[in-house]
């Protein structure tokens with residue numbers, strides 16, 4: 001797949017293509033932006049475009065995706081291509097100084113078959129301090145034929161000295177409709193499911209391509225029924241559900257789905273495009289729920305639930321956070337008082 005066919009990312013793509021076309025490719029770039037939106041894939045495509053064997057097309061340099069060089073980069077067997085990433089086997093995955101030393105020993109040589117020695121450092125924010133310092137020395141005086149592509153969703157976790165040696169390129173999630181189109185094509189799923197996955201992953205294409213559709217649909221059903229007016233009627237039901245979910249280590253997930261449900265309520269209340277709703281199939285229930293609710297109250301509710309999500313990851317008291325969220329939801333939706341006793 002050519003570099004230019006990456007989904008979304010129009011701005012970084014045009015900057016990189018212009019750099020290639022005018023032979024102004026920098027020695028180091030920092031690809032940053034939220035997790036799971038295709039930054040690493042963009043870096044691999046860029047590496048392929050830089051070293052592609054095929055003659056350039058009239059629109060400028062690109063990756064053909066089919067030549068030996070493109071294949072070898074995809075398979076990570078290209079002699080001028082390195083991909084460094086944290087060791088995911090570790091409990092706290094890090095990029096260690098040994099990995100940077102290994103990289104240094106290879107990057108000093110001229111490219112064997114390509115135009116540049118390209119090194120991708122994925123999750124660059126996980127460099128140890130020692131590794132970052134070693135890398136900094138190389139970035140300060142990069143070999144003429146080298147190209148470094150640092151990829152991160154947490155750019156500010158990188159030392160400022162390393163950041164300042166790289167040209168920063170911000171990546172943003174593609175438009176939801178672009179993600180839907182890609183999902184229909186690549187996962188061969190119906191438009192309804194593609195829309196659902198695009199919304200549930202907030203258009204983070206990397207996640208959308210990998211999320212288990214059946215499991216996500218089952219969760220949606222489970223949590224939208226928990227947030228329904230009928231289940232909110234009984235405090236006992238809510239507390240039991242919170243306890244069961246917390247015991248199964250699912251409280252974080254439950255809080256996330258409750259927040260999504262409330263976001264849907266807000267969207268319905270302000271008359272947003274129904275296509276942006278996660279729980280589109282529950283549209284009539286959502287409409288019924290917000291019919292007499294002031295927008296202020298809904299926004300307060302959303303704020304409270306998001307605050308609970310944030311604090312629960314810190315204090316680990318997830319069951320209590322989940323109980324509070326459910327009771328808060330019940331209060332906000334003013335479930336009739338006569339149901340209190342059940």
Ligand SMILES: [Zn+2]
Pocket residue numbers: 048051052053054063064065066067068069070
């Ligand atoms: Zn190629």
